Structure formats: C-alpha cells, structure tokens
Amino acid sequence: MRVKLKLLLLIMISLFLYGLPQLEAQPIALGQPVKGIELPVKVEMDDLLNMTVLENGLVKVNEVVKATATGYLVLKQQYPLTFLFKRFIEMDKADIELENLTVNFDDANRRVTASYVALGMTAKKMDKWVFSIEGDAKLTTRAGNTLVFSKTSPLPLGGKKNMVITVHLPESASDVSVTTEGGYTKIYYRLPSNGLSGNPVLIGILGILIALLVLNLVLKEGLLGLPKMLKKGKS
Amino acid sequence: MSLSRKNLINLALIALIVAVGVLTFTGSAALGGEPKLDINVHYKEQIISAAYKVYGRPSLKFWVAKTVLKNTGDVPVRNVKVSYYIDGYTSWSTPTEYDEIPPGGAVVDTYYPKLPKKVAELTSPVPTKLYIKVTYDKGGRTEEIVQSKDIEILGVHDIVYSSIPAEESLLTFPDVFSNAPLLAAWVTPTDPVVREFSDLGNKLAGGAGASLSDEGALKTMQGIWQALLIRGTTYKTEPEGFWTGKYAQYVKFPRDTILDGEGTCIDLAIMYASLVAAQGLTDVYIMLVPGHAFPVVRLPKSGAMIPIETTTLNQGATFKQAVQTAVYNWQQKFSKGPYIPISVKMWQASGVTPPELPPLPPDILERKGIKQKILEVINKLGGELRSYSNNYFSIRYPSSWSEDSGTDDEGSFVSWTYPEDEGMTLYVSWTPFQGSLSDYISYIESLYDEHRMGMQQGQIGACPYVVASYAWEYEGQPWMSNEIYILCKGVGIHLSFQAEKRYWDDGTASTVWERVMGTFYPMIAGG
Numbered sequence: 128m129r130v131k132l133k134l135l136l137l138i139m140i141s142l143f144l145y146g147l148p149q150l151e152a153q154p155i156a157l158g159q160p161v162k163g164i165e166l167p168v169k170v171e172m173d174d175l176l177n178m179t180v181l182e183n184g185l186v187k188v189n190e191v192v193k194a195t196a197t198g199y200l201v202l203k204q205q206y207p208l209t210f211l212f213k214r215f216i217e218m219d220k221a222d223i224e225l226e227n228l229t230v231n232f233d234d235a236n237r238r239v240t241a242s243y244v245a246l247g248m249t250a251k252k253m254d255k256w257v258f259s260i261e262g263d264a265k266l267t268t269r270a271g272n273t274l275v276f277s278k279t280s281p282l283p284l285g286g287k288k289n290m291v292i293t294v295h296l297p298e299s300a301s302d303v304s305v306t307t308e309g310g311y312t313k314i315y316y317r318l319p320s321n322g323l324s325g326n327p328v329l330i331g332i333l334g335i336l337i338a339l340l341v342l343n344l345v346l347k348e349g350l351l352g353l354p355k356m357l358k359k360g361k362s
Numbered sequence: 363m364s365l366s367r368k369n370l371i372n373l374a375l376i377a378l379i380v381a382v383g384v385l386t387f388t389g390s391a392a393l394g395g396e397p398k399l400d401i402n403v404h405y406k407e408q409i410i411s412a413a414y415k416v417y418g419r420p421s422l423k424f425w426v427a428k429t430v431l432k433n434t435g436d437v438p439v440r441n442v443k444v445s446y447y448i449d450g451y452t453s454w455s456t457p458t459e460y461d462e463i464p465p466g467g468a469v470v471d472t473y474y475p476k477l478p479k480k481v482a483e484l485t486s487p488v489p490t491k492l493y494i495k496v497t498y499d500k501g502g503r504t505e506e507i508v509q510s511k512d513i514e515i516l517g518v519h520d521i522v523y524s525s526i527p528a529e530e531s532l533l534t535f536p537d538v539f540s541n542a543p544l545l546a547a548w549v550t551p552t553d554p555v556v557r558e559f560s561d562l563g564n565k566l567a568g569g570a571g572a573s574l575s576d577e578g579a580l581k582t583m584q585g586i587w588q589a590l591l592i593r594g595t596t597y598k599t600e601p602e603g604f605w606t607g608k609y610a611q612y613v614k615f616p617r618d619t620i621l622d623g624e625g626t627c628i629d630l631a632i633m634y635a636s637l638v639a640a641q642g643l644t645d646v647y648i649m650l651v652p653g654h655a656f657p658v659v660r661l662p663k664s665g666a667m668i669p670i671e672t673t674t675l676n677q678g679a680t681f682k683q684a685v686q687t688a689v690y691n692w693q694q695k696f697s698k699g700p701y702i703p704i705s706v707k708m709w710q711a712s713g714v715t716p717p718e719l720p721p722l723p724p725d726i727l728e729r730k731g732i733k734q735k736i737l738e739v740i741n742k743l744g745g746e747l748r749s750y751s752n753n754y755f756s757i758r759y760p761s762s763w764s765e766d767s768g769t770d771d772e773g774s775f776v777s778w779t780y781p782e783d784e785g786m787t788l789y790v791s792w793t794p795f796q797g798s799l800s801d802y803i804s805y806i807e808s809l810y811d812e813h814r815m816g817m818q819q820g821q822i823g824a825c826p827y828v829v830a831s832y833a834w835e836y837e838g839q840p841w842m843s844n845e846i847y848i849l850c851k852g853v854g855i856h857l858s859f860q861a862e863k864r865y866w867d868d869g870t871a872s873t874v875w876e877r878v879m880g881t882f883y884p885m886i887a888g889g
Contacts, residue, residue, distance in 0.1 A: 163666035164658070164692045183433075183467035205700055214537060221423040224430045224470050246430060247470025251462045281708065310421055329395070333382045340375040349368030 170198040170286030179295045180258060182318060184249035190216070190241040198286070199237040216241055222261075223247035255302075255315050260292060264312040266305050272296040274305070274314065396500065398435030399442070399463070401507060403494050404428040406525045409515045411481040412613075412717050413547035418476040419713040424544075427473040427511075429494060433463040440499045446473040447493040451481065451515065454495070482717035486517045518717060519612050521545065535652060535700035542650055542702045546709035548613055548632045549646070550716045551639035555617040558727055560640035562736045563589035566873055568747070573642035576661040583659060583668070584876060586637045587681035591869035592739050593732050596624045597673040615719060621730055628655040630672035635659075635706055648704040651696040656688055658703065680872050739870045742780055743877065750776065751885070754792045755855055758881035760874065763788070771809050772856060786861040786871060788878060795854035799826045802854040803847050810834070812843075825850035825884070833863075842866050844875055850886045857882060 173193040178186050194202055206212040209230040217225055228243040249258045264276035276292040296303060300316040307313070343349045405427040409417065416424045427446055433439045443457035452475045460469045473494075492511045497504050516522070524540045550556055564572065567585025571578045616636040619625035625633060628648075635646040635657040645660035649669065658669045669688035670681075679687065727733040747758035759765075763778040773793025780786040795802050807814070812832040819828050827848040834841050843860035859878065861871035 163661070163668045164689055164697070165667075183464045184469075185467060204698075218540065222420070222425065222428070222470070222472050224428070224468070246432070246468040250460055250469050251464075252459075253461055329382055333379065336375055336379045336382060340372065340379060343368060343371050343375060349366075349371055351367055351371070 170201055170282055171195050172198055172202075172282070172286070172288045174288050174290045176290065176292045177295075178245070178248075178293065180249060180297060180300075182297045182299070184251065184256065186245040186248045186258075188241075188243050188245050190243075191238055192241070193236070193238040196237065199234075202239070203232070203234075212239055212241075216243070220245070254320075255317055256300075258294065258296070258314040258316070260294075260312040260314075262310065262312065263307055264290075264292060266312075272298060272300050272303065272316075274303075276312065395437040396435060397437055397439040397498065398433065399439050399496070399498055399505075400430075400432040400434045401496055401509070402430040402432075403509055403511065404430070405492055405494075405511050405513065407511075407513055408487075408522045408525065409477070409481070409513060410521055410541065410544055410547075411477075411484050411516050412518050412521065412615075413544040413714060414477040414479075414481045414717060416544060416547070416714050418474050420472065420474045422713055424474075425472040426475055426513075427492060427494060429471045429473075429496070430468060431460070431463060431471065431496065432468040433465055436465050438465065439463045441504075442469070442496065442498040444471040445495050446475065447495075448475060448477075448513070449491045449493070451475075451477060451490065454493075457495075457497075479718060481515055482518050483720075484515060484517050485519075487514045487520065489514050519614065519618075521611055521613050523611070535702070539650055539702055542704055543709045543714055545613070545628070545632065545648055545650075545704055546706045546714040547716050548615055549636045549639065549648070549706045549710070550616050550719065551636050551644070553615070553617050553636070553716075553719060554724065555620060555722060555726060556633075556636050557640050559589065559593075559620050559732070560586060560637040562727075562733065562740075563587075563637060564641050565740055566592075566736065566743070568877065572638070573662050576663045576666070579643055579659070579661050580668070582641045582643065583638055583670070584681040585873075586634070586641070587670070587675075587684065588739075588869055588873040588876070589736050590634075590637075590675055591678060591872070592736050593620070594623055594868075595619070595630070595675045597630060597676040598624045598626055600626045600628075615716075617719065617722065620732070621726065627673050630675065631655045631657045634670060634672050639706065644707050646706045648706065649696075650702040650704065652699060654696070656691075678867065678869070680876065682876075739868070739873060742782070742786070742865075742870050743874055747877065747881065749881075752776075752792075754853060754886050755790060755857075755882065755884045757788075757790065757857075757878065757883070759788055759878060772806060773854075786865055786874060787859075788874075789858045789860070791856045793854055794852055795849060796852065799828060799847060799849040799854075802849050802856075803828060803830075806847065806854075806856055815842075822848070822850075822884070825886070827884075832860075839863070842871075844879075846882070848884050848886075850884065853886055855884050855886070 171194070175191040175193070177189040180186050192202075206215050209232060212230045212232075213228050216228065216230070224246040225243045226246065228241065230239060230241045232239055249256055260276060260278075262278055262280065264278040266274060267277050268275045272295065274294045274296070276294070278290040278292065280288045280290065282288055294314065296314070296316055297318060299319055302315070302317040304315045305312065306315070339350060346352050406425075409426065416422050417426050426448070429444055431442060431444070440462050442460040442463060444460075445455045445457040446452075447454045455473065455475065458471050463469055490513060492513045494509045494511070495506065497506045499505070521544065522541060524538050526537050526540050551560075563586030564582050565585070566588045567581040572582035573579065613632070614622070614625050614629040616633040619629045619633040631648050635648055638657075638659055639646050643659055643662065645662075647658040647660075649656050649658050656669055656671055656673075658667050660667050668685055669692055671684045671688035671691060674684045674687050723729065743760050746761050748761040749756065749758050751757075759778040762781065764781045765776070765778050767776040769775065770791070772791035775789060775791040777787055777789040795805075812834040815831045815833055817828055817830040819826065821827070825848055827846060830845050830847070832843045832845065840863040841860055842863050843858050845859070846855075846857040848855045859871075859875050861874075865871040
C-alpha cells in the first residue's frame with residue numbers, strides 16, 4: 128500500500144512540476160496527465176479472396192475485407208470513399224495489374240467488397256502454367272481443382288490480416304501441384320495444349336494432310352492407287 | 363535415280379505439313395493469325411537514392427518498371443522476353459521469359475534492379491534513361507521492341523513523397539505520400555554520430571536501461587530530449603510546397619540534424635526516432651499527418667504509444683510538455699484526419715534500410731563543441747544521485763553537490779548546492795505549522811521578494827499540496843525556481859529548486875529538476 132501511494136505521489140508531483148519555469152510559453156495546463164495516444168494497434172481484418180483462373184491466365188477476383196468494429200472505423204476513416212479504397216487495393220497489389228475494379232462498402236456488416244480482374248498472377252512456363260500467391264500461404268483444403276489457402280500478414284501498427292484465398296483452377300487443369308519458391312506460393316498445373324486451337328482452319332488442314340500422308344504410306348501404291356482400289360471394290 | 367510417284371507425294375505432303383504446322387504454331391499474317399502484343403510500361407520517374415536498396419527487393423513491390431503485356435490477337439504470342447537497363451547504372455537485366463501468352467491473356471513483368479552503391483553518393487538529381495526491351499516470335503522471326511523513358515536518380519537527401527504519375531493521382535493523402543515508407547531509410551540508429559549523441563543523452567538520464575522497463579525507456583527518452591535542448595536544437599519551418607508531394611524535398615539524415623542543430627519537423631522526427639532506437643527502443647514510428655510529422659515511441663513493457671512534439675524544442679519545452687503537446691494535437695486534430703504511421707521497425711526489417719553514409723571524423727561531436735556542452739551539464743548534475751531521508755521526507759540529490767543543513771527562518775532545512783558557481787540549489791525545509799496550507803505558503807512567501815509565475819493545487823491522502831514557480835533577481839542575475847508546499851499532520855514541508863535563469867535556458871536546470879523530482883517523497887503523507 129505504502130509503495131503504491133508513494134508511486135502515485137511521485138507520479139502526480141512529477142506531472143505537476145515538470146518544466147514550471149517554461150509554463151508561460153506552453154499551451155497546456157499543468158497537471159494534465161500524460162498518456163500515450165490511442166492507435167488501432169490491435170486491428171484485425173479478414174480478407175477473403177475468391178479467385179477464378181481463366182484458361183487464358185486472367186484471374187477473376189471477388190474480395191471481401193471484414194474488420195472488427197474498431198478496424199472498420201479506422202478503415203473508413205482512412206478510406207471514406209470507395210475510390211480511395213480502390214487505391215488501397217491497387218497499392219497492396221502493386222506488382223500485378225488490376226482491371227475493372229469495383230468497390231462497395233457494406234457498413235451494416237462492417238465489410239468492403241471488391242471485384243476485379245487480375246493480370247500477372249499466372250504465366251506459362253514450358254508446358255505448365257504457374258499461379259503465384261505472394262508470401263507463404265498454407266494449403267488448407269483441396270477439392271478437385273479448387274484449392275483453399277490461408278495466410279496471415281502483419282499490419283503496420285501491430286494488428287494482423289487473416290487471409291483466406293480460394294483458387295478455382297480451370298476445369299480442364301490437370302497435374303496440379305503446390306510449392307513455395309522465392310517468397311511465393313506457386314500452383315503448377317497443365318491445360319490441354321491450346322497451341323492447336325490457335326487457328327481452327329489451319330489445324331483442320333494440318334489434320335487432313337497428316338491423314339493423307341499416313342494413307343500414302345499405308346497404301347501399296349500410295350494415294351494414286353486409291354482410285355484403282357475403289358474401282359476394284361465396286362466390281 | 364528417280365523418285366517414285368508415291369515418294370514424291372510423301373515428300374510433298376511432308377513439306378505441306380511442315381508449312382502448315384509452322385503457320386499453325388507461329389501464326390501467319392497471310393492467314394490473319396499474326397500475334398498482337400500490347401505493351402504498357404509503368405515506371406518510376408524518380409529513383410530515391412537514399413532508399414536505393416529498396417528497388418532491388420521484390421517483396422517490397424517498389425519496382426522501377428512494371429510492364430503489362432497483353433495478347434490482343436487471335437493466336438498465342440510465343441517466346442516473349444523482357445529485359446531492362448538503366449543507362450549508367452545497370453547492365454541489361456537477364457530477360458524474363460514467358461513461353462506463351464494465349465489470346466486474351468496477359469503477363470505483368472516487374473523490374474527490381476540491384477542499383478550500385480554509388481547512387482547514394484549523389485548530392486543532386488541526375489537525369490538518365492530507363493530502357494525496356496521486349497522480344498517475341500512473329501511470323502517465324504524475332505520481333506524486338508525497345509522503349510526508353512526519361513528518369514531521374516535523386517540526390518541522397520532527396521525524397522519525392524509520391525511516385526504516382528500526376529495524371530493518375532487522386533491527390534489524396536495516401537496518394538500524395540505513397541512513398542512515405544521510404545522515410546524509414548533515413549532512420550540511422552547505427553550511425554556512429556547518432557550512437558554517440560544518443561549515449562550522451564542516456565548518460566544525462568543516469569544511464570537508464572531503455573529497453574528493460576517503461577520507466578527506463580521514458581528516462582532515456584527524456585535524457586535524449588535534454589541532450590537536444592542542451593545542444594540548442596531548433597525547428598525550422600518547411601519551405602513552401604514541401605508537403606505537396608510534387609517536387610523532390612531535401613530531408614536530412616539524423617547526423618546532419620544533430621550537427622546543424624536544426625531541422626524541419628520531418629528532420630526532427632527522424633532524428634529523434636534514430637536516437638531512441640540507438641538505445642534499444644526500436645519500436646518507433648514516424649507519424650505523417652497532413653502538413654506535419656512527429657515521432658511516436660512504443661514503450662517496451664506496456665506497449666503505450668508515446669508521441670513527442672519535437673518542434674517544441676524551439677520553445678525549450680520539457681520532455682513532458684513535448685509529449686503532452688503531441689497528445690493534445692493528436693486528440694484535437696490529427697486523429698480525426700488521415701494519417702500514415704511509418705513503423706521504422708517493420709519497414710527496416712522488410713528491407714527499407716539506410717544507405718551507406720560517408721564516414722565522418724570520429725571526434726566530430728567534439729569538433730563541433732556538442733559533446734563538451736553535454737558533458738559539462740552531466741558534470742553539473744553531479745554524477746550519481748545519493749539518498750537523503752529523515753522522518754518527514756526522502757529525496758535523492760547530486761552526490762557531488764555541497765550539502766548544508768541547520769535552521770533558518772523557515773525552520774529546519776537541508777540544501778545541496780552546485781559547487782562550481784552556486785548557481786543552482788536544491789533546498790528542503792520542514793517545520794511544525796498550525797494553520798492552513800495557504801497560511802503556510804503566505805508565511806514562506808513573506809520571507810522572500812519573489813514573483814510567483816504559476817500555481818497548481820492537489821491533494822495526497824489527507825495532505826494538500828501546492829506547486830508553484832517563481833522568478834526574482836539576485837545580485838543582478840535573474841533566477842527562477844520550482845517549489846512544492848505540503849502541509850501534513852501539522853508539519854509544513856517546502857521544497858525549492860532554484861537556479862539562475864541561464865541554467866534553465868540551456869537545459870541544465872530542467873535536467874537536474876527532472877532527475878531529482880521523481881525521487882522526492884514526503885513520508886508524513888503516510889502509506
């Protein structure tokens with residue numbers, strides 16, 4: 128008890144007395160207790176990303192950012208308008224390119240929803256595609272070509288962002304594997320070769336020519352013998 | 363030897379298959395399947411050389427160039443290679459290869475160059491060019507496209523607060539300060555000049571262990587503040603347009619602010635953050651608010667965030683007042699608007715690290731007379747504190763100061779005086795007193811010819827107390843004092859710390875006061 132009172136007294140006296148000779152020059156009243164400032168140090172946000180990977184490598188994203196009451200207040204204070212929050216998303220994903228970005232605030236549920244098309248998340252290397260997620264994301268579930276990852280990122284003031292990333296690979300994707308390389312979580316997958324689907328007319332012609340070549344090799348007299356064979360068959 | 367008809371047909375078919383195959387896989391202008399690649403380059407018009415290491419760390423996303431390649435044709439674009447080069451500073455980068463971009467698809471290529479150290483030696487902006495080379499297969503040959511962009515490598519003290527092109531900027535606070543995290547590169551706790559000055563501040567605080575406890579941290583922060591006051595550090599207003607984010611601005615490294623003895627609010631904030639970080643208080647922030655900046659320190663145990671209004675150095679404010687002013691400003695103004703807290707710890711851990719600064723003479727603080735000034739004050743403080751107690755109070759005092767005791771008009775007294783010129787005295791008297799506290803104060807004040815400057819009242823348990831400050835002249839010299847009156851259980855205690863005004867002006871007296879006051883305890887208040 129004595130120790131507590133002593134401490135209290137010392138604190139109070141110290142608060143009252145510091146710098147009295149400079150009193151007149153200062154805008155603050157003596158005796159005003161010194162406290163730190165309140166910063167949203169324990170803000171927690173959930174960031175739910177639903178990503179659909181198209182066959183051409185573009186990724187359609189629906190993102191939902193949910194926050195605690197404090198977190199949402201801070202977020203709205205810093206980004207009161209949707210176009211400001213757009214910039215927040217763009218800055219966060221500065222190493223890719225976003226198109227058709229739309230943002231909506233859902234104040235009742237303390238969440239922000241965004242949708243966009245992401246360019247640069249996939250690339251084709253040799254005969255495989257690679258889809259990259261920044262950081263070390265943990266694969267939590269997988270059902271067919273849908274993979275779910277989780278990841279936690281620190282916020283600058285000490286809070287954290289809990290991310291759940293659901294990736295829907297194309298239905299035709301096969302040979303799916305997940306690795307972590309160079310600070311990225313990477314999903315490798317194969318798609319049916321799309322080189323042949325580049326120009327249908329040319330592919331058709333190519334097919335016919337190959338068939339003719341095979342026929343020419345198989346037939347004893349080659350393609351020129353075909354009319355004779357047909358004639359023979361008729362008789 | 364002549365070929366049979368069958369073989370001739372075989373050969374013809376094979377030739378056709380090869381031709382059509384090539385057309386199919388590479389595309390053909392003749393058949394309307396030519397690859398079409400749309401190239402859009404985003405780039406930084408200015409490279410901030412103080413933070414040059416940042417550009418080579420992809421995890422930070424501060425690319426120098428970002429190239430968006432879109433396939434707008436009907437056939438795949440193959441063998442795409444992208445490389446970059448900054449004239450005079452890098453060689454061509456190893457090309458990034460993209461085997462195929464399907465129709466409608468796109469890739470995004472980013473350039474994170476390892477810039478040479480020499481950029482941190484630049485003292486003014488240098489114009490140069492960024493080259494981007496893209497190659498891809500087109501109609502059986504390699505198409506090469508080279509673009510060049512005018513860029514500037516800034517001087518090592520320069521920062522542009524935003525790299526968002528003017529046409530894209532929303533002119534909001536986060537846009538105007540999109541480069542704010544790079545300010546962490548200006549925080550240099552390991553710079554020998556910073557370390558030495560910080561150590562002097564810690565010595566003023568009595569060698570507190572800053573990172574061990576909140577109390578130790580506050581003492582250290584206070585000691586560093588005192589050192590800055592003793593050094594005569596002042597706040598210089600920013601030039602017009604400083605906060606617009608449009609132009610490169612000159613930001614001092616902490617060593618410059620310490621040696622020059624002046625700085626803008628951002629200079630002072632960076633310097634103070636560096637000085638406390640040098641004592642192990644590494645969880646520091648530079649808080650950017652519209653038109654202003656100040657440091658914030660997180661205490662090691664409670665996690666309390668302590669802001670410091672470093673511009674009050676100008677007014678000779680005490681550390682406590684600097685904190686109170688910062689808290690007041692935060693509560694009244696800044697917390698209601700946009701702000702950017704730059705966590706030095708987080709950003710430096712992520713790779714926003716300072717450049718290599720040129721070595722300075724190891725005795726630079728002495729050459730500038732800074733070290734001697736602070737050591738002189740430390741000497742005046744009298745080294746370690748020594749305890750004194752009786753039945754009425756306890757206190758600690760500078761051990762080398764001359765002690766006196768006896769009785770005078772106030773009653774019994776004990777005093778300690780700065781031995782060199784007797785310009786500072788700590789005095790405590792006690793006497794039985796019947797009457798009110800105001801009677802006691804009137805009695806004491808009647809003994810002297812002093813001008814009271816301010817007064818505050820309070821209560822400790824059943825004991826009222828008053829704190830007051832006074833000014834007077836003695837032998838032609840102005841003096842000032844801080845005093846405490848306590849009346850408790852029929853005993854009046856009067857504590858007075860008086861010093862010549864010049865000692866208050868140079869920070870010595872407030873340093874002694876702040877050290878000693880925390881140790882005073884009137885034991886008759888009970889407990």
